[in-house]
Amino acid sequence: MIRFEKVSFSYMEEGSTLQDLSFTIEKGSITALVGANGAGKTTLAKLIRGLIHPTAGRILFEEEDISKCKASTLAARMGYLFQNPDRQICKNTVGEELDFTLERTVQDPIERQRLKDDVLNALQLDPADEPFLLSRGERQKVALASALVHRPQLLILDEPTTGLDYKECTQIMEYVQALNRQGVTVVMVCHDMEIVLDYADHVIVMHSGKITADGKTRQILQDPTALTSSALLPPQIIGLAARLMADGYSGFEGICTVDAMATQIEAARKAVTA
Amino acid sequence: MKGLMNYFPGDTFLHRMDPRSKIVFSLLVCIACFVTNNIYVLLGILVLDLLIGVFGGIFTQALRLLKGLLKIALFLFILQALVMRAGTPAFYIGKLAITWEGLKTALMGVLRLIDITLPLALMISLTRMSDLSNALVSRWHVPYKYAFAITSTIRFIPVFTSDLRSIMEAQTARGVEFDTKNFFKKASLIVPLCVPLLISSVKKIETAAMAVELRGFNLRTKDSSSKVSQFHLPDYLLLLLGIGLIVLAVLI
Structure with missing residues (x-):
């Protein structure tokens, strides 16, 4: 769906921010961009959305060169959630906020209402609420709702779970996953490796403007060198499995879930007692 | 990415000068711009503004700022040239005469705008806000x-x-x-x-x-400042330059 071909980018008067990036994001995938602060994840997300253009190389979206499109015309096909929800919110009520996106991207008024109701129900938002009076987490949900209400082909999320408690975080990620199952491709910038493990099927690791690893989620998260070289830690369950294996307990290789870990520990306990 | 009015660190003589002299100099340039009716004086001040960028090590930023100002200046130039009716026609747009006086007034206007904006913006880019604040409190009370x-x-x-x-x-x-x-x-x-x-x-x-x-x-009190703000020879020379510009603007 998205193909980067030897893409480089630099902001004015600063050195190269992104250098010679080549990779592909498959249609229907959930891809996580991970890396330390300043690695270039947000810049990469903005390049994908067409908000900024590469200084070298090209980016293809459905075989169309993004640099040749106006960013505003891509809104119907791409949704983008910014790190700070207050950047996006500009209307007096949650309902108006969703209408703002829908009016520009969906022609049919009946379809607009259906999409709006769907997202309001899924994220438990009240259309009459005033966004700026809501909590940080609620505003994040409003911003997310307005980014995905029109069901774009590609949804780009820049730290979607920032400021959310565990319940809200699960709620929105479940909804994003449900949209993904309906065919929406998702690219998310994420610092929370637990979220990456639970929801992403593909991971791109970045460090100092370069891609240091690119592959299937479990393969990347179980590769200590891929993570540590970018100042990242694996999710706790994978860290625990690695630690047990290092201590001489076999059978923990490839364990990524609490259930699998519990089963393996039980098996190991039985083996010891037997 | 740094933009207009951001502090650009450095160790040039302009960076080291007293914040008060830089601000007063900018105001003196403003006065000179308003006093003069000579286009060459305004062009001279524009060159001086760019020299501030060169000596302050922020020439690229000065050019960027100038580029931004030129967009506004172009709009104002067209507006002013169209509005000014008096004088000898230079050319016609349809039945509308654009006069030499109109063009000259428009050019003077935009040069004034640029000459006034550049020194203050550049001097602020060469001054730490904490130093300016200290100078205002401890010296100007x-x-x-x-x-x-x-x-x-x-x-x-x-x-x-x-x-x-x-x-x-x-x-x-x-x-x-x-x-x-x-x-x-x-x-x-x-x-x-x-x-x-x-x-x-x-x-x-x-x-x-x-x-x-x-x-x-x-x-905080006025004595809490950790830095002492003091005029040195370059500060006096800069103020003299500012006064000289006003004198020049009056005389020419």
């Missing part, structure tokens, strides 16, 4: 609260500019045509952005106010 308000206002300009840029990006991502080449359409689209910008600005200011209160804002 401006109450600290007012000095803080002045320097905070200047400090927040690039922050708000960056906020506005981010908000425009966010709205572009939602289908608002901020990427249009039509200036008037773009200007009309900015109005709805005032809501998020105003709200984020108020929030920032509230948070900043609380933060400074918690750090003992009211405990």
